[in-house]
Amino acid sequence: FNAFMGPSMVYTSGIFHGLDQTLEEAQHNKMSLICDKLMMKDGERHLDIGCGWGTLVRHSAKYYKA
Numbered sequence: 001f002n003a004f005m006g007p008s009m010v011y012t013s014g015i016f017h018g019l020d021q022t023l024e025e026a027q028h029n030k031m032s033l034i035c036d037k038l039m040m041k042d043g044e045r046h047l048d049i050g051c052g053w054g055t056l057v058r059h060s061a062k063y064y065k066a
Contacts, residue, residue: 009053031059040064 005011006023014026015033034056038046042065048057060066 008055010055027055028059031056032063035060035064035066040066042066 006027008024008027008031010027010030013030014023015029016026017029021029040046040060044064044066046057046060046066048054
């Protein structure tokens with residue numbers, strides 16, 4: 001799976017902010033946008049079902065402390 005999903009193991013699209021960004025950076029941008037739209041805050045919890053290999057959970061824990 002890593003061959004076509006990249007290190008983040010995300011099945012869906014990414015968000016590119018420029019032509020020089022990598023797939024992994026685009027995946028990071030997408031996860032950040034999701035967390036921003038959910039207004040994730042320190043200590044909050046969420047259930048990640050069917051979003052890949054737990055990438056959103058890891059991202060929100062690392063960058064949003066949620």
